[in-house]
Amino acid sequence: MSESLHERNRRALARALRRILPEDAVLTEKEDLRPFECDGLSAYRALPLIAVLPETVEQVQAILELCHVNEVPVVARGAGTGLSGGALPHREGVLLSMARFNRILEIDPANRTATVQPGVTNLAVSEAAAPHGLFYAPDPSSQIACTIGGNVAENSGGVHCLKYGLTVHNVLGIEMLTMEGQRLRLGGKTLDAPGFDLLAAMHGSEGLLGIITEVTLRLLPKPPAVQVLLAAFDSVATAGDAVGRILGAGIVPAGLEMMDNPSLRAAEDFVHAGYPVDAAAILLCELDGCEAEIAELTEQVSGILAEAGATEVRVARNEAEKARFWAGRKAAFPAVGRLAPDYYCMDGTIPRKRLAEVLERIAELSEKYGLPVANVFHAGDGNLHPLILYDANQPGELKKAEEFGGEILELCVAVGGTITGEHGVGREKIDQMCVQFDSDELRYFHALKQAFDPAGLLNPGKAIPTLHRCAEFGAMHVHHGQLPHPELERF
């Protein structure tokens, strides 16, 4: 019975949507909906009721108004590369693909800005800016595919964020629509805007506060010279200490990345970057600036690395070697992916000084769960990506991997960090939100969401758990002998 109601809803809504959209922009058939059933976290899948592919802001506005009136949930989607199930469809809702918003509207070299539609890929911006000697700094590893809209919604980072900041530091303005169909312009080509910093609030809002329809990005001049150093260490603790020493010396590298032995080995096997496979960890350090500066900095950093106890320090001798040093790091995820049928990528951030202790604990957990783990680390800013290896075809392994992951995230919170540095909460980490925030804070999050979206129709069930959910999670899950949310009733 309920199935037929579902079908009836689908037909009625499709009819209404086709009145405001071209025929090919409304998808209702299972095989057409299939490509949208998951994002980069494929363990979670659902088919939406309908998928729509609008091309104009007016169409998006009409879709939102229609869904608002009919109380239909709306889930926005960029490229679907998200790693937390943020773009996971709602079974009773509309999947709003922004893929056709793929035009770069303007490169303004005088003001050093790019104004783009949200479906433009991250890399396309830097490519369009290159003829002017400019680039867009945030560079997630997924940059050939992920969209600027998705980057804003997740506040994405990249290996160059240590020096140049995250997405939130590089976006000057956006245009957006609220679920009620209100058009808002936040910021622009100026460095600030009157009123509350709603632009900051939209970053990392995971499609829950509004639909981003246009983005103005800050472009930077390309540094004339770049150098890359590779240092090997016989313990992760020494490598972690070296990171602190570099930053402590007043140097902010363009990138500072760490890989532990399992991940550097996997990368070496995959792309033959020439990594020292016996090292317990390697650090990759990129320096940029003018020629004279780079020479000075390279010498300084080499010295610091050696003093910190590096067993080997290599300075790239040419462009090819720089590219090779990076190739292994950039291919780390797929490389680790070759080691097992499946891997599960975690994304906690910790205070850097706790690194050794956290990695040790992760190793213990790895034994406890019987699942291997490889660690890739945005070392400069403390963002850790443990990759848990498992086999989804083995009964119970996915569940085990998820539990292992959950414990890692809680560990991050326990040492003063956070459950997500750049991948977002989405559907995936919703339970761990109950560990990081108390019920008052969650209540304010819900209230804030309500200010933007009173009916709660944008991406429901993601990012912020209900208090009810936290009570259930807490009941299953007692921390340090203490129940979270003791004020809530248990069932």
Add this chain to the structure above:
Amino acid sequence: MDTDQRDALQARVREAMDSHTPLRIAGSGSKAFLGQPVRGEPLDVTGHRGIVSFEPTELVVTARAGTPLTELEATLAEANLCLPFEPPRFGPDATLGGTVATGLAGPRRPWSGSVRDHVLGATLLTGKGDILHFGGEVMKNVAGYDVARLMCGAFGTLGVLLDISLKVLPRPAARETRVLEMPAGEALETLQRLAREPLPLTGAVHVDGRLHLRFEGSEAGVAAGARHAGGDILDDDEAFWFAIREQMHPFFAGNMTLWRLSLPPATPLAAMDEPMLIDWGGAQRWLRSEREAQAIRAEAEATGGHATAFRHAPEGEIFHPLPPAALQLHLRLKEVFDPFGLLNYGRLYPDL
């Protein structure tokens, strides 16, 4: 001296809730000139002070909102670190809380980022008497909405800031300022050209027919940048940049309305023959004018910018009026964090 007064402050807000008494959040008062005057009993936050944690190699500091900026900056300087956004004090006892609440940044802002760009986390006391903690002490954090950054520039209308965690950076190793004689129009063109080159520029001000360019960073980088820019070396440059940051330069003297224009940096000069100081490489311009507020706002808006009546403001709104849809959202957010309108009511906009 260092005391944690969060409980007392919370009790005070709860009392105000019960007695329907509006509160005026009072730091040192150094920035009280900015915004509409607030009616209400003072809520003195200067006693809630002290550095809570400081990890030089983590590049993070957490301090209570009443901590004087001078104290905070001195502590950072001892570890060879600084607040990259170069906050103006506008008074000897300026506090960290006031700095974050007003979101004001100095000459380095276009290159270093703004106050909010460096806020990693905050503990706040809402108008409902709740104490909440958002963000943290780590560089990257996307768990939950970014409420900590939402507090920046809200002028205390959404909550009383209690503790603030900031990202800090090493102090630049070297500095040099160059001065080039040229009219404002030419300065804007020069700035446009320089901004597209990878130079360690950290200050660009045009005033009195002279363009001042500050370079900071490594010895080699600064030397190369300054040589490239040309002009003459400014000897006592620290005094110059201090005067710009603190608005003690003679340009800021007198009682004529001081307008702050936030514009796309390459905006050409308006034809008006009024005194103007160009800061932030063109993105922030200070104007002395007695023209109608509306005319000035319309002019700024036409270029995609906005205007604030910063000092000696005429009657009427201080901050640039918001479009209706944005205002509605502001009012709803006020309702979330301060539903009884207790905190700094009306300082930013009426009804907020």
